[in-house]
Amino acid sequence: MNMLQRPLAACLRPLLFGTTTGLLLCCPLPAFGADPLPQDAPATATPATRPDPNKAKQLGNVTVTAQSRTQEMEQVPIPLQIITAKQIETLAATDLSKMSLFVPGLVVDGSQPTQPNYQLRGISTSDFGIGTEPAIGVYVDGVYAARSGGALLAFNDIQRIEVLKGPQGTLFGRNAAGGAISIVTNEPSDKFEGKVVARIGNDGEHYENALLNIPIDNDMALRVSVLDNQSDGWVKDQANGQHYGKNDDWGSRAVYRWNVTPDTRVLLSWDHERLDQPPRPAFGLVALSNDTNQRPPFPPDPSTYINPLTSPLYNDAINASENRQFDGSTLTVDHSFAWGSSTSTTAWRHFNTFNDEDNDGTNHIVTYLDTANIEHNNSWYQEFKLAGNSDLLDWVSGVSFYSEQARQTSQTNTNTDSLDTLAQNVDGAGLPLTEISQGLQALGLPFNLLGDPWREQISNDGNTKSYAAFGDLIWHLSDKLDLTTGLRYTLDEKKFSWYNAPRQAAAFDQTVEALQTNQVFGIPIYDLLPPQAQQALGVFGNNIIFPNAVGIPVQTSNSWHDFSPRVVLDYKFTPNLMAYASVTKGYKAGGYNSLQVGSLYAPEKVWNYEAGIKTVLPQYNLLFNASVYHYLYYNLQSSVLDPNTTGSGIPFYIVSTSNQEATGVELEAQWQPTDALRLNFTGAYIDDTYTKGTSTSGVNLAGEPTGEPFFSGTAGLAYTWHDVYNGDLEFDLQYAYRGRTRCNDDSQVQGTCLVTPYFTIGGSTQRTDGRLDWHTPGNSWGVGLFGNNIFNKRYVVSEGNDSTNVFGTPYATITSPRVWGVEFRAKF
Known part of the structure; x- marks a missing residue:
């Protein structure tokens, strides 16, 4: 398409219409280990003793939305890391959680793909409920993925991923207070193209993806891609033979392009x-016998915990499953004028998710507990953007509207045997249902109050509307000095409701009713029970786990608005050396705790102060970037486990509010000393502490670390041998390190820090x-051997304490073992 615009506007248009990573279409940056030449370019060797300065320049060729123009990387005044399609292929990653460790400062927990957690520079939102908003914005082709249920999808025909660190609210919008992850997919081209990739590996892994790009005529093209990811799983449940850690994911994507004029x-x-x-497997930490009626010691003793990395798995959740159905469509219409460009983006997203998992790590009926999260979500997004440029300034402006309708049901499933255990451990009331049942049967009365299922659930409806207007100006103060000023106004309107349904225990209620209607000597059996037994049955006639506002619909509505500014000053000392300083504000809308009826929390706000340099040394084929930052985060919301929220001793998740501050340094280096050898290093240091906050035990957390490690980093090398059997042989090795968790007074309760004789939670990871x-040479076909976690480093990630203070059954989440396989590719 021959768009009538100047080169600057040509790269500005993707910025406006496709958000930050859209501009990368103009001039991509190779990620670590990636070949700086285009993938289809012919291989031309450069003598090892004569570095090519053009390669160093190509290392820095990257464009970003924040500047609204094409710039070499060393001239872009924001911290970012780019993940290319080649890097995704090299690491055989199927989604972002499989490779986030190679982006220092970024943590993506994908152990539950329908409820992932994103963390960047120590900032995250741990609650997955529909009443909260994430602090890290995820965008796919410029469209915001609001809910966690649709925020971690399988990679499908990805062009690149851009991780932008620090608040990105001016152009990205709401809920990018901690940063933004922008995923860009491939668009249809005018060239016929086809590609097939197949992988087979250990644990029954088989992965296939295929794409076909079809030019329809001079003005139209269609691109279709599909993927299928399957495996047998890496651990077997000893209770029922179910395999966990399995992959079962299928996806498709179709894109149609029409150059109308x-x-x-x-x-x-x-x-x-x-x-x-x-679902995610839960490994029990307390050794138990095969007698499923055995109750574990209470309270549990961490010094006796068994090692979950070597112990068998026993899960017995009746409806154990994690599934999702996702559909989405995006319509983009862009037009160029003599003065600039305009774009309209219209998007629809829909998904249904179901996640039911074991929460006691045993197969014992007397400690049975599983939880289920069920979500239904529909969202619409509309955005209009305009952009232009002159000798004095480059500008972008726009308005957007976002609408979301979400429903969520949070279930807790147990049984009357487990509730008997609760009565004994929490209330010191012995085993009332067991004693009543045994007493009745001793009298020859065939009534049993045990073995009955019990369910409690809270249902939520959420309706959100968000309106925004924004503008961003780059003032060219001189040939070397630029001043960027940006501002976004956001208005969020929310309606939210809770309904805590009466507990469902039909079989138990029928037995109690039978005790009330059946008589002995003309007296109801129920009336013959001792007063303590009648009192116990009365307690079990009500909700135990969610006892508040039972059967009462509760509704609320609120609105919040915010102005988020951005100011950046950058100076180019030479064409290859630039320094910058910035002040940016991030904003996240207020919301509600889905499990806490009537709860309300205020918006989150963050101020980030940053300075950095970006440089390329052509004579050494070296790129080096560095930045230092300090942020102040206000009213950060986290979902935490409170052992005594209800006053009954039953653990309950609440939303905790805190203020935090952090100071950090980030470094990036890419060096290509020869045509064949490429080296990379990325490192991050952060000191993240509370300035205000209280632990669940009432301890003041001010001055204590938030848990974020001091150090994280990656290093790697890639070497290419040319003319090997008429092709190129490439070796790529990447190493990632994340330091130990900096624990605080609440870490052990939350399950993020623990030291036992056999394992540690919160240690460093590699x-x-x-x-x-x-x-x-032309990548028409190829074969590769790959290994993820080559040295089979395994870690205990966290301790689940949902049932620790009730049943004495803590459980652990652990990392998966080594993955290896062979890949075959064909391209035509």
Whole structure:
């Protein structure tokens, strides 16, 4: 399409229409280990003793939305890390959680893909409920993924991922207070293209993806891609033979492009994904016998915990499953004028998720507990953008509207045997249901109050509308000095409701009713029971787990508004050296705790102060970037486990509010000393502490660490041998390190820090991935051997304390073992 615009506007238009990573279409930056030359370019060797300065320049060729123009990387005044399609392929990653460790400062917990957690520079939102908002914005082709249920999808025809650190609210919008992750997919091209990738590996792994790009005529093209990811799982449940850690994910994507006129383009995309696999396994930490009626010691003693990395798995959740159905469509219409560009983006997203998992790590009926999260979500997004430029300034402005309708049900499933255990451990009331049942049967009365299912649940409806207007100006004060000023106004309107349903225990209620209606000597059996027994049955006639506002619909509505500014000053000392300083504000809307009826929390706000340098040294084929930052985060919301929220001793998740501050340094280096050898290093240091906050035990957390490690980093090398069997042989090795958790007075209760004789939670983690790959010069076909976590480093990630203070059954989440396999590729 021959858009009538100047080169600056040509790269500004993707910025406006596709958000930050859209501009990367103009001039991509290779990620670590990636070949700086285009993937289809012919291989031309450069003598090792004569570095090519153009390669160093290519290391810095990257464009970002924040500046609204094409710039080499060393001239972009924001901290960012780019993940290319080649890096995704090299690491054989199927979603972002499989490779986030290679982005220092970024943590993506994908152990529950329908309820993932994103953390960047120590900032995250741990609550997955529909009443909260994430602090890290995830965007796919410029469209915001609001809910966690649709925020971690399988990679499907990805062009690149851009991780932007620090508040990105001016152009990205609401809920990017901690940063933004922008995913860009490939658009249809005018060239016929096809590609097939197949992998087979250990634990029954088989992965396939295929794409076909079809030019329809001079003005139209269609691109279709599909993927299928399957495996047998890496651990077997000894209770029922179920395999956990399985992959069962299928997705498809179709994109249609129509150049209506030389100045007008239409893009229409459709995405679909079907996920259906077992939930996250829960490894029990207390050794138990095969007698499923055995109650564990209470309270549990951490010094006797068994090692979950070597112990068998016993889970017995009746409806154990995690599944998702996702569909989405995006319509983009852009047009160029003599003075600039305009774009309209219209998007629809829909998903249903179900996640039911074991929460006691045993198969004992007397400690049975599982929880289920069920969500239904529909969202619409509309955005209009305008952009232009002159000798004095480059500008972008726009308005947007977002609407979401969400429903959520939070279930807790147990049984009357487990509630008897609760009565004994929490209330010191013995085993009332057992004693009543045994007493009745001793009298020859066939009544049993045990073995009956028990369910409690809270249902929520949420309706959100968000309106925004924004503008961003780059003032060219001189040939070397630029001043950027940006401002976004956001208005959020929310309606939210809770309904805490009366507990469901039909079989138990029928038995109690039978005791009331059946008589002995003309007297109801119920009336013959001792007063203590009648009192116990009366207690079990009500909700035990969610006791507040039972059967009473509760509704509320609130609105919040915010102005989020951005100011950046950057100076180019030379064409290859730039320094910058910035002040940015981030904002996250207020909301509600889905499990706490009537709760309300205020918006979150963060101020970030940052300075950095970006440089390329052509004579050494070296790129080096560094930044230092300090942020102040106000009213940060976290979902935490409170052992005594209800006053009954039953643990309950609440939303805790705190203020935090952090100071950090980030470094990035890429060096290509020869045509064959490429080296990379990225490191991050952060000192993140509370300035205000209280632990669940009432301890003042001010001055204590938030848990974020001091250090994290990655290092890697890639080497290419040319003319090996008429192709290129590439070796790539990447290493990632994340330091130990900085524990505080609440860490052990939350399960993020623990030291036992056999394992540690919160220690440092390491991972090494590698690939040996051969391919033809034009990449028409190739074969590769890959390994993830080559040295099989395994870690206990967290301790689940949902049932610790009730049943004495703590459980652990652990990392998966080494993955290896072989990959075959064909391209035509």
